Amino acid sequence: MMTMTKSIPSFVLSTSPTYHNHKINENYVKTPNYFILFRQSSRTCTLSSNLLPCTKICSTSLFAETSTLVDMDENARICKFCEVGDLKNAMELLSRSEKSELEIETYCSILQLCAELKSLQDGKWVHSIISSNGIEVEGVLGAKLVFMYVSCGDLREGRRIFDQILNDKVFLWNMMMSEYAKIGNYRESLYLYKKMQKLGIQGNSYTFSCILKCLAALGKVEDCKRMHGYIYKLGFGSYNTVINSLLAAYFKCGEVESAYQLFDELSNRDVISWNSMISGSVQNNFSENALEYCIQMLILGVDVDLATLVNSLVACANIGNLSLGRALHGYGLKARFNRETMFSNTLLDMYSKCGNLNGSSQVFEKMDHTTVVSWTSMIAAYVREGLYDEAISLFYEMERKGVKPDIYTLTSIVHACACDNSLDKGRDVHNYIKKNNIGPSLPVSNALTDMYAKCGNMEEAHSIFSQIPVKDTVSWNTMIGGYSRNCLPNEALKLFAEMQKEKKPDSITMACVLPACGSLAALERGREIHGYGLRNGYSSDLHVANALVDMYVKCGLLVLAMLLFYMIPNKDLISWTVMIAGYGMHGFGNEAIAAFNEMRRVGIEPDEISFISILYACSHSGLLNEGKKFFDSMTRECNIEPKLEHYACMVDLLSRVGKLSEAYRFIERMPIKPDATIWGALLCGCRIHHDVKLAEKVAEHVFELEPENTGYYVLLANIYAEAEKWEEVKKLRERIGKQGLKKNPGYSWIEIKGKATIFVAGGTSHPQAKRIDSLLKKLRVKMKDEGYSPKLRYALINADDVEKEVALCGHSEKLAMAFGILNLPAGRTIRVTKNLRVCGDCHEMAKFISKTTKREIILRDSNRFHHFKDGLCSCRGFW
C-alpha cells in the first residue's frame, strides 16, 4: 500500500536541517527556503497523492534506502507529510494515531505546518487532540501552540496559552510583543517587556527594535532616550539593526537633533542608516537636510538603493527642487531603477509637485508597467494644475483599461470634482462608487462630504457625513468647514460643540470653525477657541494665526488683531491680506496702504484677493487717487487681470467720493460684462449723493440683472424717501408686492456673557422691551435738547413725523445698543452686529449715545465697522 511512485525528488535534499528538530530558533524566518523550494519543485514532479515514502527524518540523504517503509512509525510518517507540506494527510494520520505512540515532536511538527499555512482550523484541531490525549501544554509544545495561534491571527488564544506556560524563550516574547505592536497595541507590548524584565529574561536586538518602535509610536521621547543609554550599556551599540531602530524612533518622536547626533557619532553606517536619515528628515519637514544626506551618500560612494532614491525624490517634491530631482532621475536611469515601478511612480509625482506636468506625462508614458498608483499620481498631477476635465477623463480611461481604482484614486477624483465645483460630475463619480459596490471607506466618504460642501450642497454633505459610522477628525473638520464656508455659522458652531464630545479638535478644526465665530461676531466663543488653541499649541500654526487675526478683526477687536498679526513670525500672503482687509473694514485706509507696501517690500507678491482688500480699503476711506494707482498697478506691475470684484471696488470708490458720472462711464468702458454688484455699487453712491435721476437709470440695470434681490428695491425706495418722493416709494412697494418679493428683514445681535441676543426691527417680545423702549425715548429727548435732529427720511414711511420717529426707534440696531447699555457694566464697549447696512438715523444716534454715555460702540454692519467714540464715527461718512 505504501509505494513510491517516482524517483527521489531532488528538492528534498535542500530541506533545511533545522526543520526536523523543531527547534524554535530565535530569529525565525517566516517563509523558510525549503518551503519555497518545495513549491517550485512540486510543479515538476508529482507525488503520490495518498501516502508518501518516509524515512527517519534526519537522514534525508538516504531517501533511496527507504523505498519500503512499512516499519516506519506514525511519528515519522506524520513528520514526513509535514516536511512536504501535506497538511491534509498529516492531519488524517494524526487523527488515526494512538495517543500513546505520538511524540511531542510530532505535535510540534504539525503545528508548525498549520502556522505556515495559516490554517487556524487545523491548528485548533491539533490543539484539541493534544488536550484530549492529556498532553500537558508546556515547554516546546506550549511555545509551538502559541506560535501557531499567533501566526494564524488568533492573538487572544495565543496570549492565553503564552500566559499559562511561563516560558523564558526570548523569541516567543519578541513575537508576542511585535504582534501587539503590529495591531497598534503598543502599551500591551510594553507591558510584556516590563514583565519580561521582571522575570529576568534578557532581551536581544529584536526586543529592542520592537520596544523602540512602540515607545516612538506612543511618543515617549524620554523613554527612548533612556533606552538609548541602556542599549549601549548592554553592548547593543554595535548592532546596526538596533541603532537604526533608535534613529527611526527619534525621528518618529520628532527628536530630529538627537537622531542627527546619533548618526554623527555612528562609525558603522549602513545604507539603512543613511536611508533613515533621509526618510526621517523628510518626515520631519527637513527635506533640505534629507537632500544633503543624499548628496553626501553620492559623494562618499555609499551604495544607493531604491529606498534612497524614492525618499530623496519625495524630498525634492516637497521643496520643489526640480533640478536635483532631474539629476536623481538620471542617476536612477543609469542604475536601471527605471524598471522599478515605484521609482517611476515617485518620479512622476516629483515632477508634478515641482510644477512640471510635462515631466510627469513623459514618465507616465514611458512606463512599461503602470499600477493604480501611477494612474492616481497622474490624476493628482492634473488636479494640481487645475486640469479637472483631464483628470476626470483619465479616471474613466483607467477604468476602461481594467485598472481597478482604490481609495486613493477615488479620493483624488472626488477631489477633482470638488475643485471643479461641478456637482454633476461629482454625482457621476458618487454614482460610480455606489454602482461598483465599492464599500464606503472613511477617506472616500470624507472626500464626498467635502465635494458636496464645496459645491454648496450642504444637505447631501450632511447626509454622507451622518452615514459615516466612525468619523475621524477629517470628517468633522470637513463638515464644520463646509458650514462655515457656506454661510451657516450657527451650524458650524453647533457641530463643533458636538465634535468636542467625541474627538479632540486639532489645528485644522480651529481654522475651520474660527470663520464661523467671525461671521457671527461671536467674540466670546472665538476667545474660548483661541484659548483652546493656546493650551494645545495650535495658535502658532500659520493657518490658525491667520484665522485668529481674521476672527478678531470681524469681532471688532482691531488692536488685538494687529497685535496677533505682528507676532506672526512668518507671515504669508494670507496673513497680510487679512490684515489689509481688517484695516479697510475699520476705516484705516492709510494703514492698509502701509501694510500693502510693507508686504511687497518683504517680497510677498500680491494676488487678486489682496488687491480686492486694498481697493476695498481705499474706497472705505475715500482714498480715490491711491485706489486708482493700485488698480492700475494690477495689470502694469503684477500682471493680474482685474475681475468683476476689482471693478466693483473701483465703482464703489468713485461713487462714494461723488464721482458718479465718472463711475457710470467707467462701467460702460469695462471689458467684461458688469453684474448687479457693479451697478449696485453705483446705486449706493447715488443714494449717498442724492442723485435720484441717475439712480432710476442705474436701478433698471440692477433690476434686470437681479430681479429677485429685494435689497436693491429697498435701496431705491430709500433714495425716493430721502427725496420725499412718496408716490414713487409707493409704486416701488407695489412692484415688490406684485413680484411676490419680501424685504429681507433687518436684525441685529449683541453677545453678552457668550450668549447672543437677536433683535428684529420693531420687536417688542423681549422681556426687557419696556426698559429698552423707555431708554431710547429718554435718549431721543436728550438728543433733541442738544440739537440733534432725527433723520426722519430713513423711516421709509409716508407718515407724520411722530409716527416716523416711532418707527425709527424700533430699528434693530438701536434695540441692541440699548440692550447693551442696560446689561453691560459701565464703560464696557458695546459691540453690535447687523445683517444689513446700518441706517442713517441709527448711525446718528450711535454717535450721540457714545458721547452721552461715555461708551465706545462698535457696530458691524454688512459692509464695514463703525467705531463710535465721543460723538464721532470712524467711517467719517464713507459708508
Next chain:
DNA sequence: TCGGCTATCT
C-alpha cells in the same frame, strides 16, 4: 520606500 480626503483672505 510611491499616490488621496479636512484649514486661513473679498
